[in-house]
Amino acid sequence: MKTIQVDVAVIGGGTAGMTAHRAARLDGKRVVMIESGPYGTTCARVGCMPSKLLIAAAEAAHAVAAAPAFGVFPGPVKIDGKQVMARVRSERDRFVGFVLEGVEAIPEAEKLQGHARFLAPNRLQVDDHTIVEAGSVVIATGSTPIVPPEWQAAGERVINSDAVFDWTDLPASVAVVGSGVIGLELGQALARLGVRVSLFARGTKLAQLSDPRVLQEAATVLAKELDIRFQTSVARVEKALDGAGILLTSRDGEGQEKTESFEYLLAAIGRSPNVHDIGLDAAHIELDRHGIPVYDKHTMQCGTSAIFIAGDVDNDVPLLPEAADEGRIAGDNAARYPQVTPGLRRTPLAIAFSEPQIATVGATYQQLSISHSGHFAIGSVSFSNQGRSRVMLQNQGLLRVYAEFGSKRFLGAEMIGPRAEHLGHLLAWACQAELTVPAMLEMPFYHPVIEEGVRTALRALVAHLDTEPEHVADCADCTPAP
Structure with missing residues (x-):
């Protein structure tokens, strides 16, 4: 050696x-x-x-x-x-x-x-x-990727997301367990390609969302084309008698069990x-x-x-x-080392490439509910009647934007909507630049573009900021933790 x-x-x-x-x-x-x-x-x-x-x-x-x-x-x-x-x-x-x-x-x-x-x-x-x-x-x-040992015991038809990309053909059916980004993206894509897909979610979460209203909109929109089973857990996984697939027994929120056959079980429950x-x-x-x-x-x-x-x-x-x-x-x-210095940590930006796309920017609703309870304002826009979205027949989804009372600094956003990957970048840059909402509204907006929906949400946010609670001063010291 x-x-x-x-x-x-x-x-x-x-x-x-x-x-x-x-x-x-x-x-x-x-x-x-x-x-x-x-x-x-x-x-x-x-x-x-x-x-x-x-x-x-x-x-x-x-x-x-x-x-x-x-x-x-x-x-x-x-x-x-x-x-x-x-x-x-x-x-x-x-x-x-x-x-x-x-x-x-x-x-x-x-x-x-x-x-x-x-x-x-x-x-x-x-x-x-x-x-x-x-x-x-x-x-x-x-x-x-995590695959519980008791599932692995059902054989090679229980896979993680890595194995999907070695397929030489599309299967007839897949049970996707997990409603995070990976499960949602692959589940919807396979369903659109003609695969029978059922997506099992232990709770009510989808992707990285935490805002309850955006979550509700996402569940409503995505359920129109994807079989999503919320508050449903996997009770048992067994190899099919013919060896050509698996039998999955699920248990819903009321304790009712249901056994179904699938060609594959795709475990997307985390890494x-x-x-x-x-x-x-x-x-x-x-x-x-x-x-x-x-x-x-x-x-x-x-x-x-x-x-x-x-x-x-x-x-x-x-x-x-x-x-x-x-x-x-x-x-x-x-x-x-030992001369250690802080490096640049950018504004958080996460995107799920579902349709509509899902994006979160900066501080999430859940984080702000802890760090800024009672000290942040919310603005929103529905894409159902947004001009460019209707033109493209992609008019579904919701954007919620957050800002700090007092300073009016933009803090973050959560959304499901058309081309959210682009809206997310736009808002992430504004967040990292520590822009105020009034300053963001001074920026150019073309017509007709999806970004006009951002302006609508920011206008609603300004209106909320103008109704600042009396007990909030300038909030200069209540910014989110770095």
Whole structure:
């Protein structure tokens, strides 16, 4: 077994790990990146890119089906599942190829293949071939989809979202368990491509929404085309007698059970950080009750140690832009340790590519209800009669915007509506710039565009701000925690 000395060791070669490696290298440090699996990020291989390819195919099918409402009659829709999945896999491989080109550009001396475990805070063992002694370490080991063992016992037809993108054809039916972003996006896309889909949600949540009115609108709109079973849990999962599928027994809120057959069960109930097999006990850092290292989200430092963390493994916000930002901050600080400084944390922005799209910006309704109880105003707009939305026959959804009494500073928004990905970016920029609502209303709005709906909501928000409760002064000290 050989021993190498480096300034910074990065465990993980995904988005966070590659960004941390690059940041530390730019600081002139000797760096090694350790990866136990195939190179290529979660986003490129099994996440944001292949899912959007499947969604794009579903949108094309839906556009043809919706065309008669415009007086356009294209004829019967035929969906070739093999061709759909062939394009998904081909383009997925192309995106992975771009990532691999970046990996190949890294000098061989700066890459190690194998599983890393801590032997001490500054000492790692990689498989049975290398000891790495490092001045500092970045943990960027990512996460793994959760599939309960009792479900796995039903056989290979119980899958996680990663397996979807290796299909060579579309199945006849899928039970999607979980109403988060992944379950909602894949469930609706498969349904639009002719797959019989039932989506099971233990509660009443959808995607990342927390505003009760937006949630209610989302449930109403999405249920028009998707079989969503709210407040329904999975009681049992069994292999079908013919071995060609699974039998799922669900239990609704009243305790009633129902058994149905599906070709596949897609578990979309969350992801588990990959922290439980890397020897954290030898790292001598504080762990929370889930076994995740306790860290400062502005520096990504674990306590006062020379160990930093970034990406999905920290169990915070499992999104590629967040992983990249965290990787950059962790890599910079690992390279400069013990001179650790806060890095740029951008305004939170999360998007679900359902139809209509769902977006949250800045502080959520749930967060503000705690940090700003009684101190924030709300404005809203329905897209049902919004001009451009009606033109496109996409006139459904709701936008709710939030601002602080006194300062009138824009705080955040939650929405389901047409082209919410663009509205979300517009509002995220305003939030990060700390604009007031009156200042936002001074910005240009063209006609006719979806963004006019934002102006309507902001006008309603100003009207609410002008009815400021008497007990609220200037609120200069009641801004959300950073």
